[in-house]
Amino acid sequence: MKYRLLSIILLFTPLFTIAQEAAEKGLDEKVNDAFMPFASWWEGFVLTTIPVGEYNIPIVLILLVIGATFFTIYFKFPNILKFPLAINVVRGKYDDVEGSTGHGVEKAEVNIVDGDLPDTIKDESEEGEVSHFQALATAVSGTVGLGNIAGVAVAIAIGGPGATFWMIVCGLIGMSTKFVECTLGVKYRDVGEDGTVYGGPMYYLSRGLKAKGLAGLGKVLGIIFAILCVGASFGGGNAFQSNQAAVQLTTMFNLEGGAIGVVIGVILAILVGIVIIGGIKKIASVTEKIVPFMAIIYVIASLIIIFANIKYIGDAFGMIFSGAFSPEAGLGGILGVIIVGFQRAAFSNEAGAGSAAIAHSAVKTKYPASEGIVALLEPFIDTVVICTMTALVIIFFNMDAGAFDYGNAVGSTVLLNDSGAYIGGVDLTSMAYDSVIPGFRYVLTIAIVLFAFSTMISWSYYGLQSWKFLFGRGRTADVIYKVLFLLFVVIGAAATLDAVIKFSDAMILALVFPNMIGLLILFPKVKEELNKYIAAIRKSNT
16 A cells, blocks of 8 residues: 555656646636636537427426436335335345345455455345445445535525425435445346446446347437536536535635645545545545545534524524415525425436446345435435525524525525625525524535545445446556546646536536436336335345
8 A cells, every 4th residue: 555655646746846837827717718618518419498488498307307206106105115224225124135236256365455344245245335325325425515505505596495406306306316326236236256346327238228129229328328427526526526625625725825735635535545546445434434425514613503593493484485385575486496306306316327236236135126215315315404494594694694685696605685795605604504503614625525425435336337337347447547547637626627627517417417417218127026025125135
């Protein structure tokens, strides 16, 4: 490990100088300006709208909502009825039901130097590499992040308190989509001779549709998904995260100088490199510690503020429900509020994008539906719990301070009443928490950095799996991807590349199109797997 760490440091020594010189010459801004027209076109293409009454609704949003609603009804509300089962599966109640498959996968050697962890590799004779909880933690770390902190604030500012209601609704039905895609991820995964798992939408699209007699379509959709996922991993899952972490650190601690962003980027890249070299077992071992830590801090802080304003809780929920069906004037009407709420939730939990299925595919189980059931907890944690708590804190803050008028937001910024200045969503959330817990903005800064770090390591795995699907599973392909990924960590922190981030962020949404086509064709297989798993549980209880 020490030699790998030295290699990473040596790799970034020349990059430090190059990035600093580029920043001083403003080359990043020139690249950004040149690429912006194409990035804007791509974003507009992915977010193509169709008119519904007086509104233009993105097709991708319609596809997500219709698909999620269909899966919820078809599978008889698994988001509610299977919730207790999901909790029991995560805590290991049915581990004995999910014993060895007997496929004869050879026991892998434990090599701590190469990043293998004895407590996560000891059961590798089973199909899979991580536990249910580790897979869930890895997937949650890829979705819980700045969207929950900054995105919710902007959504409330644009759509008013009523947007919270529709965020919750979208999160609840999104649980059903996660169940479907993650069940398919395990069912159609490919397990190598050494026990390494390769899975995700690119596999259930290619292998699942081939089994349906649609080999050509499956191959095309699988390749499209993999290309988009690689792009998303470099941008939205990486450069954007390191950029926002660097901005938050430099702002909070009043750091100045063109080299500061590079320094932060190099430090983040070294830390990320240490983790991703170890593969999914190492990533899972880190995320299973970071994600609960982040969530507990954020939830406790939110609960402190909620209980401090407990006498206003009825008024807050009253505003949420009334605003959901009869929004205030100027907010665009009820359909406008629904769109804001659904869009924020869909962007936050990524249900339907298929990215989380890549992490869940690595789980140790012989029943694919067991992991689908675990996965439905993800949108609940991300959207129903964390996003709702953030929304309540901001609503309480605005009830007391009257900091902004609902509807006064432009892009990702909110207009403050007292100063007439526009601030970002992170700043608004920071103000809201700081008003009750003085100094919490420093804790929030740490949370943002941890959110960014955990998102990067999770998306590195998503991108790597897609890269291997496209270019093979050799060591060379593996190294090339990881080097490129770490370079983007530094570039994102040091450069002003809004166009690249806009382009790659839209790629995350674009994943919905090939993925949802596959889900809507393969969902009967999920029903079969669910019946098998439920039957196995019933048999074990008799």
